[in-house]
Amino acid sequence: MTTSAEPIKPSDKLQSLFDRDERLIDMIASRSPQLAKLRNSPMRRIMARVTTVQQVARLCAVPLDVLLRDLNGVLGISFDSAESSAKDAPEIERGDQVALPDFSSQVELDVREDLARGGEPFSRIMSAVGALGDGEVLHLRAPFEPVPLFAVMAKRGFGHSVERHADDDWSVWFFRQDGASAEEPASKAASEPASKAAPNHSKPIADVTPARPEVRLDVRNLEPPEPMVHTLEALESLPSGSVLLQINSRVPQFLLPILRERGFHFTIDKTRPDEVQVSIWRND
Amino acid sequence: MTAPGMSGLIMTGTPSLRLPGEHFAAGLVFLSVGAAGLIWIAPELAAGVYLSPHVAAVTHCFTLGWLTMTIFGALYQLLPVALGVPIASEKVGHISFWVYVPGVALFVCGVASSSERLRYIGIALIAAAVLCVVTNVAMSLRRVPTRNVIWAAIVIAMSFLTLTLLLGALLADNLQSNVLGAWRVRVLATHLHVALLGWVLMMIAGISHRLLPMFLLAHKADTRWTRQALILVPIGVVLLACGLVTRNPQLHGALPWLGLLFVEGGIVSFLIQGALFFRARKRPRLDAGLRHAAAALVFLGIAAAVGPIVLIRGVTDTHLDVAYIILGLIGGLSLYVVGQFYKVVPFLAWMSRFRNDMGKKSVPTVAQLYSQSVANTDLVFLVIGILGMSVGVLVGAVWLVTLAAVCFAAGIALFISQILRVAVRTSLGGLWRTPALSPTGAVS
Numbered sequence: 263m264t265t266s267a268e269p270i271k272p273s274d275k276l277q278s279l280f281d282r283d284e285r286l287i288d289m290i291a292s293r294s295p296q297l298a299k300l301r302n303s304p305m306r307r308i309m310a311r312v313t314t315v316q317q318v319a320r321l322c323a324v325p326l327d328v329l330l331r332d333l334n335g336v337l338g339i340s341f342d343s344a345e346s347s348a349k350d351a352p353e354i355e356r357g358d359q360v361a362l363p364d365f366s367s368q369v370e371l372d373v374r375e376d377l378a379r380g381g382e383p384f385s386r387i388m389s390a391v392g393a394l395g396d397g398e399v400l401h402l403r404a405p406f407e408p409v410p411l412f413a414v415m416a417k418r419g420f421g422h423s424v425e426r427h428a429d430d431d432w433s434v435w436f437f438r439q440d441g442a443s444a445e446e447p448a449s450k451a452a453s454e455p456a457s458k459a460a461p462n463h464s465k466p467i468a469d470v471t472p473a474r475p476e477v478r479l480d481v482r483n484l485e486p487p488e489p490m491v492h493t494l495e496a497l498e499s500l501p502s503g504s505v506l507l508q509i510n511s512r513v514p515q516f517l518l519p520i521l522r523e524r525g526f527h528f529t530i531d532k533t534r535p536d537e538v539q540v541s542i543w544r545n546d
Numbered sequence: 547m548t549a550p551g552m553s554g555l556i557m558t559g560t561p562s563l564r565l566p567g568e569h570f571a572a573g574l575v576f577l578s579v580g581a582a583g584l585i586w587i588a589p590e591l592a593a594g595v596y597l598s599p600h601v602a603a604v605t606h607c608f609t610l611g612w613l614t615m616t617i618f619g620a621l622y623q624l625l626p627v628a629l630g631v632p633i634a635s636e637k638v639g640h641i642s643f644w645v646y647v648p649g650v651a652l653f654v655c656g657v658a659s660s661s662e663r664l665r666y667i668g669i670a671l672i673a674a675a676v677l678c679v680v681t682n683v684a685m686s687l688r689r690v691p692t693r694n695v696i697w698a699a700i701v702i703a704m705s706f707l708t709l710t711l712l713l714g715a716l717l718a719d720n721l722q723s724n725v726l727g728a729w730r731v732r733v734l735a736t737h738l739h740v741a742l743l744g745w746v747l748m749m750i751a752g753i754s755h756r757l758l759p760m761f762l763l764a765h766k767a768d769t770r771w772t773r774q775a776l777i778l779v780p781i782g783v784v785l786l787a788c789g790l791v792t793r794n795p796q797l798h799g800a801l802p803w804l805g806l807l808f809v810e811g812g813i814v815s816f817l818i819q820g821a822l823f824f825r826a827r828k829r830p831r832l833d834a835g836l837r838h839a840a841a842a843l844v845f846l847g848i849a850a851a852v853g854p855i856v857l858i859r860g861v862t863d864t865h866l867d868v869a870y871i872i873l874g875l876i877g878g879l880s881l882y883v884v885g886q887f888y889k890v891v892p893f894l895a896w897m898s899r900f901r902n903d904m905g906k907k908s909v910p911t912v913a914q915l916y917s918q919s920v921a922n923t924d925l926v927f928l929v930i931g932i933l934g935m936s937v938g939v940l941v942g943a944v945w946l947v948t949l950a951a952v953c954f955a956a957g958i959a960l961f962i963s964q965i966l967r968v969a970v971r972t973s974l975g976g977l978w979r980t981p982a983l984s985p986t987g988a989v990s
Contacts, residue, residue: 483828484763487897493905494904516627
């Protein structure tokens with residue numbers, strides 16, 4: 263059966279598809295385990311607004327033409343009318359280079375367990391991104407390549423770099439593009455595509471977390487500013503080449519600028535519930 | 547790798563201490579004037595008079611001069627720490643401060659002296675300043691990446707601040723035009739509840755959601771109750787306000803009670819949240835600031851319990867009305883802010899003075915910047931003063947209200963002396979002699 267209705271195009275957002283016909287939810291959700299979460303209503307509200315048909319094709323590793331034919335088929339639209347739009351589809355930036363700009367520290371965020379439990383990590387990701395200071399990068403660990411997120415982050419002025427560890431284990435680094443600072447409104451860099459942000463001066467990911475002897479300092483039971491005082495005292499006597507691991511109940515917002523001022527580097531790991539781990543070291 | 551510079555700021559995006567500091571200093575001046583003013587208006591309070599210009603002037607020393615001024619200062623510091631964005635314009639923050647301070651001063655003087663000119667100039671300046679602050683904060687809130695409970699509390703509070711201003715302007719104009727006629731008392735009650743519950747309590751709920759678990763080390767407490775308070779109180783305030791100002795006889799009876807139900811539910815939620823934070827704390831011993839906050843929560847609970855009786859008896863029992871306002875405004879909200887002041891201001895001053903010495907030299911603790919025993923003494927004076935004033939008003943005893951007001955003013959004087967002590971020890975760095983610290987940490 264064919265119809266003269268507007269065919270589904272590669273750039274169409276999933277939300278517009280679902281508004282047209284709810285059967286498309288199941289059809290797309292059944293294509294891959296990652297997309298199965300679209301059956302979850304809160305998840306769908308977030309993902310469907312930012313994910314395009316073209317991105318779905320990439321996520322499922324399905325040719326765009328095939329996906330368009332199937333989707334249009336559900337709506338009773340002939341494949342021929344959809345095929346022409348597939349050819350016009352803009353190319354998606356793959357962003358799979360293992361390259362990062364110089365940075366002072368990285369914030370760790372692992373959303374794999376969150377997603378496995380059916381949770382919605384979008385707000386955690388945006389929160390972590392919002393808290394990034396100048397020179398900081400976000401290291402996101404996810405069970406799939408979060409393609410829809412790339413466009414969202416590009417609009418906020420962030421570039422990305424991707425590394426695949428396994429089919430269900432991906433690392434993505436988000437970093438501010440040249441010219442966008444921590445205090446700048448995201449809209450300033452909105453027009454810059456992610457690919458332009460890829461820096462020429464890059465560093466291997468293996469260098470990010472140094473393998474050094476570790477000194478642990480648990481400050482969870484101390485009232486501000488005691489955690490900061492104890493940490494800075496511990497850093498003064500930290501053996502050369504060691505890392506101080508501060509165990510905190512929140513990100514130590516007042517400590518971070520002092521660490522930067524004093525030439526320390528740090529990473530923040532927020533992957534554990536009710537606990538934040540800050541690794542601090544000095545490059546000798 | 548590069549380490550970004552800090553330009554002398556405490557943390558990225560945080561304004562210099564001057565902006566919150568000038569608000570806190572001005573707030574203390576208005577608090578001291580308000581405390582002294584309570585002695586002045588003690589006979590009127592004891593007589594259950596609340597429509598007097600003197601009572602209105604002193605009340606605005608607390609609401610506009612102490613509470614609102616301090617909240618503005620705290621917001622400039624809280625936004626970057628709690629929401630990850632700095633204030634949109636620090637310059638506008640300074641400008642609004644220098645417009646707001648003379649505005650409040652002129653308005654209070656104008657109300658107290660029944661001077662129409664001073665009152666209008668004052669309210670025009672206050673309106674301009676509040677508009678600047680609301681716009682400045684709104685522009686900052688737009689950039690917040692994650693809109694959490696604190697974000698929602700600030701948005702709600704700012705909306706009610708704007709409504710408070712409109713109602714206040716209407717009441718000020720009414721003093722000349724008498725456009726409200728007999729409805730003046732109902733609009734006044736609406737103005738009061740929109741200000742105290744919609745503006746101040748909502749902001750306190752949002753700020754406490756961040757500060758209480760941080761200072762109490764109560765990170766594992768159940769935090770769902772703040773959300774309940776943020777839903778119930780605004781709905782209740784709107785219903786209460788509509789019920790008080792409507793001329794429809796059917797709505798006139800039902801709406802205030804419905805509003806009161808929501809408001810009481812919201813206040814109880816806020817109190818439960820506070821109690822949960824206190825219960826989940828890891829350090830059993832409370833310091834002076836947290837004792838002030840705990841006492842204030844008790845007063846707020848008493849005021850909430852008196853609320854339904856006030857609604858039943860209406861304007862027929864003005865003694866009860868005045869006691870209710872003393873318990874809620876001075877006992878609940880003002881005392882709570884004093885408690886938070888004890889926690890936040892010494893901490894910020896300490897950070898500013900000792901940030902470069904930490905880890906390199908021996909530094910005092912924040913608690914050592916002021917005397918815990920003096921702070922505990924001021925709390926005793928304040929609590930006795932608030933209770934004495936409330937009881938004195940209820941029984942109509944001028945001597946008791948006057949004595950209690952003197953007691954309250956003495957407590958405020960001690961509190962201010964403590965903050966001055968912190969300021970002297972941190973601003974005039976040379977006066978702090980680090981080697982003079984004893985092995986036990988006592989300050990010589």
